[in-house]
Amino acid sequence: MSHHLLHRTIAGDPVTREHASTLLRAFAEGEALPEQLAAALTALRMRGESAEVLIGFTEVLREQYIPVELAGLPAVDLCGTGGDCQSTVNLSTAAAFVVAGAGVPVAKHGNHGVSSKTGSADVLQALGLPLKLAPEAVARCIRELGIGFIYAPAHHPLFAKIGPVRRALGFRTAFNLLGPVCNPAQVKRQIIGAFSIEAMRLIADVLAALGTERAFIVHTPGPYDEVSLTAPAMVLEVSNGKITERTFAPADFGSRTLEPSELAGEDATSNAARIEALLKGQKDGVRQAVCANAACAIVVAGKADTLAEGFRMAEASIDSGAAYAKLQALRAFGKE
Numbered sequence: 445m446s447h448h449l450l451h452r453t454i455a456g457d458p459v460t461r462e463h464a465s466t467l468l469r470a471f472a473e474g475e476a477l478p479e480q481l482a483a484a485l486t487a488l489r490m491r492g493e494s495a496e497v498l499i500g501f502t503e504v505l506r507e508q509y510i511p512v513e514l515a516g517l518p519a520v521d522l523c524g525t526g527g528d529c530q531s532t533v534n535l536s537t538a539a540a541f542v543v544a545g546a547g548v549p550v551a552k553h554g555n556h557g558v559s560s561k562t563g564s565a566d567v568l569q570a571l572g573l574p575l576k577l578a579p580e581a582v583a584r585c586i587r588e589l590g591i592g593f594i595y596a597p598a599h600h601p602l603f604a605k606i607g608p609v610r611r612a613l614g615f616r617t618a619f620n621l622l623g624p625v626c627n628p629a630q631v632k633r634q635i636i637g638a639f640s641i642e643a644m645r646l647i648a649d650v651l652a653a654l655g656t657e658r659a660f661i662v663h664t665p666g667p668y669d670e671v672s673l674t675a676p677a678m679v680l681e682v683s684n685g686k687i688t689e690r691t692f693a694p695a696d697f698g699s700r701t702l703e704p705s706e707l708a709g710e711d712a713t714s715n716a717a718r719i720e721a722l723l724k725g726q727k728d729g730v731r732q733a734v735c736a737n738a739a740c741a742i743v744v745a746g747k748a749d750t751l752a753e754g755f756r757m758a759e760a761s762i763d764s765g766a767a768y769a770k771l772q773a774l775r776a777f778g779k780e
Contacts, residue, residue: 453487464500472508472602482609485617493618495649501618502650505626508602512551512583512594512629519551519586520745522737523564523624524637524669525647533709533730535670535737536637537564538719539758542738544591545766546757548745551586551629555596568593570716571771574778579628586629589773599628625650632657633744635737637669641678648680648687658683660740662692666704671736673702673729697736697755702729723768735759 452459467484470476488497520543522536540552554564565575575595577585585592597604603619603626610617621643624636634651636659638644644663651659659682664672671677671692679690694701706729709715722731738761739754748754761767 453484453491456491459488459494459497461496461500461503464497465503466500468501468504468602469507472504472605478609478612481606482613485609485613485619489615489617493621493646495646495653498618498621498646498650499653502622502625502654505600505602505622506654508600509626509628510579510599510601512579512586512592512599514549514551514583514586514629517549517587518633518745519549519629519631520633520635520741521551521553521624521627521629521631522635522741523553523627525621525624525639525643531709532668532670532672532707532733533715533718534564534567535672535707535730535733536635537567538722538730538734539738539741540591541719541723541770542734542758542761542767543741543745544589544770545761545764545768546738546742546747547590548742548747549586550591550741551594551627551631552591553594553596553624553627553629555623564593565595566712567715567719570712571720571775572778573774577778583629585774585777589770589777591770591774593774594628596623600626621646622650625654634659635740635744636661637671638663639667639669644678644680648682651682652685652687656682658744658746660690660744662740671733671740672704672707673697673699673733673736674704674707675701692736692740692751694736696751697732697739698752699732699736699755702732706730707733720768720771723762723771725762731762735762 471481540550544550556563556565582592644661648661661680664677673694676693681688735758738758742748742754
């Protein structure tokens with residue numbers, strides 16, 4: 445099958461989701477060699493990955509992950525693709541606490557930084573939170589506290605197996621886009637940041653095909669894989685198989701437009717300190733951007749009808765101390 449897919453790709457023939465899923469499943473089961481996967485990924489990159497290929501790969505990645513069973517709890521995720529090279533403060537990670545403080549359960553999926561100075565796992569570790577909890581403990585954390593962190597390397601053995609192939613190739617492959625769509629908690633509502641317009645469209649097609657109830661895939665020119673409030677954000681809304689183009693301007697949230705310098709991040713320790721100060725009530729540009737991203741999740745979850753209402757709920761989550769209480773509860777859970 446690997447040879448067949450490679451030949452079809454080189455010849456310019458259509459590559460279906462079935463072709464892609466069969467190849468990756470064969471690699472997962474040891475029937476396809478790393479060299480064959482590398483050749484296929486190279487050929488696909490040269491012609492441009494299609495949504496069909498990404499859907500096929502996603503189906504297998506979802507088959508292979510170690511699940512976090514939430515027993516029907518309607519949790520949301522806020523996650524970016526990375527790759528925007530902006531190295532901002534970890535906005536979606538901070539927003540996760542704000543969303544949870546507003547009463548929306550959060551199953552935050554993430555990893556260490558690759559293209560940025562610090563990923564969500566790095567900053568959460570700097571905040572004193574445990575990363576490598578058993579799947580049952582993560583599920584209990586989300587059910588009982590309303591928030592939990594799903595450490596990607598502990599739940600995706602197939603991604604780990606693909607890792608050496610990706611590192612050997614040294615260029616972006618289809619798998620760079622797929623982490624955010626493979627949350628082991630099987631969330632149906634998401635905010636996903638994309639590093640480019642092309643990536644945004646591919647992710648939207650994958651989510652629409654695979655049963656997402658509602659999601660915002662966001663990209664702000666700059667580029668930012670989040671709602672940065674430095675310019676109007678481009679958004680693709682996925683709702684039960686339908687994709688709608690939208691634009692979220694800073695004024696839609698009730699916010700001013702930010703300068704890029706206001707969002708610049710540093711290392712994990714520094715970013716963690718800024719997030720903790722924000723959750724304790726510090727008011728600056730980072731707070732505005734965090735509340736905007738939280739507002740998107742609150743709207744996607746159905747807790748608010750408008751971005752402005754979601755933004756006010758996010759501010760109330762911080763000002764009431766509820767967001768910071770979620771951080772403290774996670775710390776206590778880790779010590780337990």
